Amino acid sequence: MYLRLLVTAGPDELWAVIRADTAYLSALRGSLEWIFSWTHRTCTLQHPLDDWQQWCVFMREQPGRYKGLLLRAQALANCRQRVIAALDGLYRALRAQAPVAAPECTQGGTMPEACIPCAKLFPSRVAWAGHAARVHGYRSRAFLLGRSPLCLACGRTYGTVGRLRRHLLCSARCIPNWGSFSPAENTGDLLACNHPQMPPFSVPGSFATPETSMNREDFSSVLLTELNALPVCDESVVWDTVIEVIEPLQTLRTTVQRWADDHPGVEWIHRAADNVLLLLDPDLIGEPSNTSRVKVERQAFANDACPTWASLPPFNLPASKAGPGFDLQSPPPVIISHFAPTSVSLRLGLAYSTWLEQACSILAQGFELAIQEGCGFQVHCEGLALGLGPAKDWLVAAGFTFCKSGLRSSFPVSLEFNC
Numbered sequence: 001m002y003l004r005l006l007v008t009a010g011p012d013e014l015w016a017v018i019r020a021d022t023a024y025l026s027a028l029r030g031s032l033e034w035i036f037s038w039t040h041r042t043c044t045l046q047h048p049l050d051d052w053q054q055w056c057v058f059m060r061e062q063p064g065r066y067k068g069l070l071l072r073a074q075a076l077a078n079c080r081q082r083v084i085a086a087l088d089g090l091y092r093a094l095r096a097q098a099p100v101a102a103p104e105c106t107q108g109g110t111m112p113e114a115c116i117p118c119a120k121l122f123p124s125r126v127a128w129a130g131h132a133a134r135v136h137g138y139r140s141r142a143f144l145l146g147r148s149p150l151c152l153a154c155g156r157t158y159g160t161v162g163r164l165r166r167h168l169l170c171s172a173r174c175i176p177n178w179g180s181f182s183p184a185e186n187t188g189d190l191l192a193c194n195h196p197q198m199p200p201f202s203v204p205g206s207f208a209t210p211e212t213s214m215n216r217e218d219f220s221s222v223l224l225t226e227l228n229a230l231p232v233c234d235e236s237v238v239w240d241t242v243i244e245v246i247e248p249l250q251t252l253r254t255t256v257q258r259w260a261d262d263h264p265g266v267e268w269i270h271r272a273a274d275n276v277l278l279l280l281d282p283d284l285i286g287e288p289s290n291t292s293r294v295k296v297e298r299q300a301f302a303n304d305a306c307p308t309w310a311s312l313p314p315f316n317l318p319a320s321k322a323g324p325g326f327d328l329q330s331p332p333p334v335i336i337s338h339f340a341p342t343s344v345s346l347r348l349g350l351a352y353s354t355w356l357e358q359a360c361s362i363l364a365q366g367f368e369l370a371i372q373e374g375c376g377f378q379v380h381c382e383g384l385a386l387g388l389g390p391a392k393d394w395l396v397a398a399g400f401t402f403c404k405s406g407l408r409s410s411f412p413v414s415l416e417f418n419c
Contacts, residue, residue, distance in 0.1 A: 003028055004059045004066055034341070038073035041343035072346050076336075079353040083336050084306060086353075087391055090360040091309050093367055094394050098312045112282065116243045119286035125248055136246045141175055142168035150203060155181040157203050159196040167200075182206050219255040220247045227259040235272035242276055253280050306339045309390065316399035316410045317367075323375035323409070326362050331355050331387030338389065352387075359388065363395070366409070376409040 006014070018025055032048040032055065040047075048055050059066050113128035114121050118135065122128040132138030146165040150157045153174035158164040168174055183205040223245040230241065242252055260273035332351040336342045342349075359381070366377040385392050385402040392402065399410040 003031065004063060007056050007059045008063070035070060035073045037341040038076045038343055039069050042072070042345055043069060075346050076342070076344070076349045079349040080336055080338065080341070082353040083356055083389075084338050086357045086360040087309075087338060087389065088307055090364055090391055091394055093364045094312060094398050097317065097367075097371065098315050098398070112249070114249055114282040114285040115246075116285055117246075121282050121286050128248065132246050138246045140169070142166075145175065145178055150183065152179050152181050153177040155183070155202055155205055155207065156200045158200050159198050163196075163200075180208050182208065218251065219258050220245055220251055223247065223252065223255045224259060227256070228262075232268055233272075235275045238272040239276055239279060242280075249280055249282065253277055256280070309394075312394050312397040314397050314399075317370055321373075321375045323366075323370060323373065323377035325378040325380060326366060328359055328362055328379055328381035328384070328406070329355065330382045331359075331384070335387065335389060355387065356389075359384070360391070363391075363407075367398075370409055378408040379406045381406045 006018075018028070029049065036045070036048055039045075045051075045058060046054055112123070113125050115128065115131055115135075118131075120131070122131065129138065129140065142165045146161050146168060149159050149161060149164050151164055151167060151174055154171070154177075158167055183203050187203050187205065223242065226241050226245070227238070230238065242256065245252070247255075256273050256276050260270050263269045332348050332355060334342070334344045334348045334352055336344070336349055336352050344352075359379075362379060366379065369375070370377055381387075382405060384406050388395070395407065396402070401408050401410075
């Protein structure tokens, strides 16, 4: 409606401003294309980008019909939302009874990281690090070393501490070689005038051969010190010492293995280290969280977002007896697509969305009755398979059979086969 006011009474100055605003102009074009996609089969107007003058004349001379065209498009969009909601409800009812596909087991596991105190698995070290930082106060080696913009390994300054930490995360050599660079005594003024957005540059100084560094990320110096301080003890004490240190699993494994290698002749250390290494397995620590799956299943129908319905695995509901039959009126001669606008008359659009809601409701009720009573059921409706759209494939996967007169569930079987 605002576009009609612009066309009928908008001054030239306002149109000049709109032409300069590319994003707003694209939004207006998208709105007109949306109206046209819902009404192009029920009106004589051409595409707005092909004949904009025709739309201008239509808005000026027939404002009432233009408003009716807009209301028809909105009503048909609401019909599409009803179609999506009905199909989604039926899909969820069928999926609840479908067999769950077993997760694929690959060598090395699909969850390489785990939080031992929380017994949670994570698909990557980045995901684990975020959890460890929020819950356990974990800080990476790059965070702990980055106290000034100067890198004490490569001798360059990065302007800010944050840029230095990002450099340490991406560099494979600077953390192990940390401390090998010593800046010259007269570099204080040079570092003080360094702008935060300046490119990295080298600082005068000298390099020394790095010693065996305790800054290596492949093992934990804190855990190694605590393990070396342990007296002769049971392996449970060693395990308690290991799980108190928040580090990635590979870091814990490397540290425990190094502890054993540093004591080649101590039998109890090797025995305890072997058992602890066996326990540092993600499959023995916890289960993956289903948070990501729950987020994926949430749908936002109001934003024209069509849900993604995965194919259902073939399954069947054993029936020991015949069940009831349901009568349903034949579907209207049109089908409203669930993934794109469909230009039909509003009367047929309302008729189809209402029919599909009734059909999905009857199918869901019959499906629930078949589960509770262990019986089959039938739906008498000519043209049912064509009117259900994507739901036809879901019902076929659930063991239903379509025929000319409607649909029927799986054939009754003997009680001894009803597992």
